[in-house]
Amino acid sequence: MSLPNQKPDLEDSINVTEAHGRVVREAAACAREKRIVDNGIEPISLGAIAACGIAVLMAGAVLGKGANFFSYGANFAPGYVRSAAPGGAESGPAPKEALVAYSARGAKIYSAKCQGCHGADAKGNGATFPSLVGSAWVKGETERFAMAILNGLQGPISDGKTYGVMPPQGVGMLPEDLAGVMTYLRNNLGNSVGDVVSTEQAKKAIEISAARKNAGNACTAEELAADHVKTLPGEVVDPKTMLDPIKLVPAKAP
Numbered sequence: 007m008s009l010p011n012q013k014p015d016l017e018d019s020i021n022v023t024e025a026h027g028r029v030v031r032e033a034a035a036c037a038r039e040k041r042i043v044d045n046g047i048e049p050i051s052l053g054a055i056a057a058c059g060i061a062v063l064m065a066g067a068v069l070g071k072g073a074n075f076f077s078y079g080a081n082f083a084p085g086y087v088r089s090a091a092p093g094g095a096e097s098g099p100a101p102k103e104a105l106v107a108y109s110a111r112g113a114k115i116y117s118a119k120c121q122g123c124h125g126a127d128a129k130g131n132g133a134t135f136p137s138l139v140g141s142a143w144v145k146g147e148t149e150r151f152a153m154a155i156l157n158g159l160q161g162p163i164s165d166g167k168t169y170g171v172m173p174p175q176g177v178g179m180l181p182e183d184l185a186g187v188m189t190y191l192r193n194n195l196g197n198s199v200g201d202v203v204s205t206e207q208a209k210k211a212i213e214i215s216a217a218r219k220n221a222g223n224a225c226t227a228e229e230l231a232a233d234h235v236k237t238l239p240g241e242v243v244d245p246k247t248m249l250d251p252i253k254l255v256p257a258k259a260p
C-alpha cells in the first residue's frame with residue numbers, strides 16, 4: 007500500500023501568523039524569567055526587600071526603646087485609676103484560714119520533697135524510712151522538727167531506732183515552703199497538733215540552722231536534745247486568721 011503522492015498543503019501545515027505569534031509569546035515568557043546568576047542563587051525581588059524593611063520599622067515602633075507600647079504609664083493619663091471589677095471587690099483567690107492555706111502549700115512541698123522516701127501517706131516503710139504519722143519529732147517542738155528537715159538526720163530518731171541517713175532537705179526551700187510542709191505534717195495524714203508554723207518562724211529556723219555548731223552535718227538525736235528542744239521564735243499565726251492563700255499574708259478586709 008502506498009500513500010497517495012501528494013504535495014503537502016503548506017497552507018494547512020504551517021499557519022505562518024499563528025507560528026509567529028507563538029514565537030513572540032515564548033520569547034516574552036523567557037524574558038520574564040528570573041535571572042539566574044553563576045552561583046545559582048536567584049536575586050531577591052525588590053518587593054521582598056521592601057516588605058522586610060517595613061516589618062523592621064513596625065517592630066521598632068511597637069517594641070523599641072522609647073516606643074512605650076507596653077508601658078501602662080505612656081498609654082494612660084496620669085492619675086487614671088482602673089475601675090473596680092464588676093461585683094465591686096477586686097477579684098483574686100478567696101482568702102483561706104491560715105491552717106488551710108499553709109497546709110495547701112505544704113502538701114505540694116511534701117509530695118515534691120518528702121513523699122519519695124516517707125510515702126504518700128507519710129507512713130514510711132517501717133524498714134528504711136520511718137513513719138511521720140504520730141512521730142514525736144513531727145508533733146513536738148518546732149525547732150527540733152525544722153532542724154531535722156533542714157539538715158537531715160543521722161539516727162537514732164524519735165523512736166530510738168536508726169533507719170538510715172536522711173539527707174538535708176533545706177536546699178532551695180523558701181521560708182514559706184518550710185512553714186508549709188511543717189504545718190501540713192503537723193495537721194494532716196493523721197497528725198492534728200492544731201497550730202501553724204508561720205513564715206516568720208521558718209525564717210528564724212533557717213537562721214538557727216545556719217548558725218549550728220555542726221553546720222554541714224546531719225543532726226543527731228544528741229544535738230537535737232541538747233540545743234533544739236524549743237518552740238521556734240517569731241510571729242505566731244492564729245490558725246483561723248484569714249490569709250491570702252498564695253502569699254500567706256493576712257487577706258485585706260473586703
Ligand code: HEC
Nearest residue numbers: 119120123141143159160161163164168169170171172175
Ligand atoms: C532520701 C530519703 C528521704 C527524704 C527525701 C526525706 N526523708 Fe525524712 N527521713 C529519712 C530517713 C532515712 C529517716 C530516718 C533517719 C535515720 O534513721 O537516721 C528520716 C527521718 C525523718 C524524720 C524523723 C522522724 C522521727 O520520728 O524522728 C522526720 C521528721 C523527717 N524525716 C521529715 C522529713 C521531711 C519533712 C521531708 C521532706 C521535706 C523528708 N523527711 C524527706 C529519709 C528521707
